[in-house]
Amino acid sequence: MNGPANRTYPIENIRRDFPILAQQVHGKPLVYLDNGASAQKPSAVIKKVSETYETAYANVHRGVHTMSQLATDAMEEAREKARAFINAGSASEMIFVRGATEGINLVAAAWGRANLVAGDEIILSVLEHHSNIVPWQIVAEQTGAVIKVAPIDDCGNFLFEEYENLLSPRTRMVAVTHVSNALGTVVPVDRVIRSAHDAGALVLIDGCQAAPHMAIDVRDLDADFYVLSGHKLYGPSGIGLLYGKEELLRAMPPYQSGGEMIDRVTFDGTTYADLPFKFEAGTPDISGAIGLGAAIDYLNALGHEAVADHEGDLVEYAAEQLSTLNSVELVGTPDERAAIVSFNVRDIHPHDVGTILDYEGIAVRTGHHCAQPLMDRFGVAATVRASFGLYNTRTEIDALVRGIGRVREMFS
Numbered sequence: 001m002n003g004p005a006n007r008t009y010p011i012e013n014i015r016r017d018f019p020i021l022a023q024q025v026h027g028k029p030l031v032y033l034d035n036g037a038s039a040q041k042p043s044a045v046i047k048k049v050s051e052t053y054e055t056a057y058a059n060v061h062r063g064v065h066t067m068s069q070l071a072t073d074a075m076e077e078a079r080e081k082a083r084a085f086i087n088a089g090s091a092s093e094m095i096f097v098r099g100a101t102e103g104i105n106l107v108a109a110a111w112g113r114a115n116l117v118a119g120d121e122i123i124l125s126v127l128e129h130h131s132n133i134v135p136w137q138i139v140a141e142q143t144g145a146v147i148k149v150a151p152i153d154d155c156g157n158f159l160f161e162e163y164e165n166l167l168s169p170r171t172r173m174v175a176v177t178h179v180s181n182a183l184g185t186v187v188p189v190d191r192v193i194r195s196a197h198d199a200g201a202l203v204l205i206d207g208c209q210a211a212p213h214m215a216i217d218v219r220d221l222d223a224d225f226y227v228l229s230g231h232k233l234y235g236p237s238g239i240g241l242l243y244g245k246e247e248l249l250r251a252m253p254p255y256q257s258g259g260e261m262i263d264r265v266t267f268d269g270t271t272y273a274d275l276p277f278k279f280e281a282g283t284p285d286i287s288g289a290i291g292l293g294a295a296i297d298y299l300n301a302l303g304h305e306a307v308a309d310h311e312g313d314l315v316e317y318a319a320e321q322l323s324t325l326n327s328v329e330l331v332g333t334p335d336e337r338a339a340i341v342s343f344n345v346r347d348i349h350p351h352d353v354g355t356i357l358d359y360e361g362i363a364v365r366t367g368h369h370c371a372q373p374l375m376d377r378f379g380v381a382a383t384v385r386a387s388f389g390l391y392n393t394r395t396e397i398d399a400l401v402r403g404i405g406r407v408r409e410m411f412s
């Protein structure tokens with residue numbers, strides 16, 4: 001039985017939508033629990049990408065010919081879907097980027113270099129992925145800005161009061177994750193944003209691990225910048241989104257330069273294209289953007305609430321089942337978590353756990369999850385991470401628990 005608590009959730013149909021889930025690995029049915037790294041793709045997305053190449057592909061925003069117009073229209077339609085998906089005010093505020101990493105680098109470099117001066121403060125949290133640390137370190141080095149780090153408690157909860165105490169008249173940017181990729185902690189970003197704004201700072205939210213699991217409303221949040229990656233959202237890899245408030249994006253200098261982002265070029269100087277194109281230098285990932293639009297359609301058809309209910313049941317069940325195993329130590333037990341559980345198996349290296357689980361057909365991520373400061377906070381070098389998606393089942397969590405039993409057997 002596949003569970004879950006909600007019997008109207010069409011889990012069997014959903015699983016059939018994802019061809020890769022029918023694969024076997026080492027002769028066992030694939031149990032894919034590495035969605036935090038990259039989610040699998042439904043047929044609708046795969047078909048949309050191949051259909052684009054088969055019937056409506058050319059470079060965009062350049063050609064007067066039919067194929068270019070078809071591709072341009074499809075890409076702009078995808079931008080509109082993305083706008084609606086996070087409730088941005090206008091498509092001008094939606095920049096197609098390679099992924100969250102590029103989105104954060106864009107803001108850190110373009111906004112940071114133009115606005116930060118020595119002594120200005122940037123607040124990050126200890127939960128951050130390296131993608132939301134290193135770009136700020138680089139711009140801090142270049143400008144003399146200072147980085148402060150908001151702490152967490154021993155369960156992995158974001159400590160809101162301690163964060164508020166870090167805010168000062170010198171705080172210019174607060175850049176925090178919406179959901180921790182290593183622990184699943186949901187950060188109260190609405191309150192984080194309100195406090196930062198009261199202190200006169202801007203806020204960038206790294207929504208990579210939130211967007212697949214919950215409805216995002218950037219206007220309701222009042223986020224200044226919000227980034228996400230398509231490949232974690234059941235879309236293609238190589239495409240992602242940066243949302244930025246229009247007045248901020250307008251005031252920022254370009255990030256990369258070249259074709260597409262210009263208005264007029266002479267050897268005396270260049271004027272730039274209007275938003276969003278000012279930040280989209282070069283030929284974009286055309287089929288990727290169109291595929292992302294199809295992934296958004298797919299998620300919308302299922303409904304965020306239904307997906308969140310299903311995944312909420314899974315993550316609760318997983319945490320409960322894993323905590324019954326004497327040999328397992330959960331790393332992080334936050335009050336509110338989304339679709340991610342991290343743990344270690346006593347006396348066994350996470351890579352060994354991951355390798356043996358793979359022989360059972362179970363895909364998990366092991367390592368530091370690109371969150372080394374967070375691993376340091378917990379005094380561990382690495383963890384095993386099971387991260388769930390809309391197609392996972394309780395049966396697969398039972399397989400994970402049996403797999404851990406197998407790991408124990410092999411090491412005893």
Ligand code: C6P
Pocket residue numbers: 036037038098099100101102129131132177179180181182206208209229365369370
């Ligand atoms: N986390 C994980 O296994 P890119 O690589 O640009 O699509 O996303 C970077 C990134 C930024 N922020 C968060 C919170 C993330 O989780 C990630 C990607 C993957 O956890 C790969 S390291």
